[in-house]
Amino acid sequence: MKYWIIVEDRHAGPFSAQQLVDTGLTPDTLVWYEGLPDWTRAANIPEIMQCLEQRSIAEAQARQELVEQARRDEERRLQAEEAERRAAMLQQQEEEARRQTLAVEPMAEENRHEETVVQPAYQPVQQAAPSASVAAQPTEPCPPAYIAWSIISTLLCCTIVGIPAIIFASMTKSAYYKGDLAKSKRYSELAQWFIIASIVLGAVSWPFQIAVMGMFQ
């Protein structure tokens, strides 16, 4: 199933349910798919909600994993510290034993030993970043459908030419929702031409009728 969504006043799509969930869709995002009479909240579409749920479970698991990882790291660090401490203690004991047996030891020797840095035994594990989210690419806004104009020109200019304008306005929108921008633009232009024709005919008819009525009266 292919879905379209409204993101920041713009339509985007088509997406699969999984892609939608990756775009950071919320249950309140308006969603539409072919065959649906109107936009609806994502919460009303079972497939999307299922994906969303799966994702939140996966996220919770990932979080759990992170916590576990941190705990293991901490443990390992503590162990390493402990080992280090023990090693240092051993070294000191050895040193002392040596000093006692030799009685005299150059100071530099001792300093050198103290400065020895024990490399920590662990390497912090690089956490894999959460799966890169696919940003929704808001497509171009819908070409003007001239809905108000087509209705005004049909009902007020009193010309039958306004009806195709309404039909093309409707086709502009549905072509756009289906992702066919080129077709949508063409219909938008056609709607525009029919509206212009309708208004011109309406405007022309007034003086024309006055003239005709004047002739026959």
Next chain:
Amino acid sequence: MPPKQRIVRAAVAIVAAAALMSFYLLAVRLTGIMPRCLFKWATGWDCPGCGSQRALLALLHGDIIRAIESNLLIPFAVVYLALLGTGWLYPDRPSMHRLHSHITSPFALTFIAVTIIVWTIIRNLIGI
């Protein structure tokens, strides 16, 4: 919405209101020369807009019954255009945006087109 656009849209709304007002004030005197329908003049049939001016005038006078008798669609069209205009004036409000996308959905527009066509045929058949 940028402030400039807001001003332009508000101005358009005021001009539309002024046009309705002047229609209300002038049409009473100009009833005789209200523009007639070219389609009706040529074919003798009613077009979807026939009676719209009488209906609009009746609506402006608050006479809904007479408006419906003149042109059944006009009261509905006025409500629809008012909703459309409100959504157009306040596009930033989520509720308005939702309303706007509902009433301009392909389904809604197809419904409107079909309604107008079917009603035009019916009005010619039974003469309303």
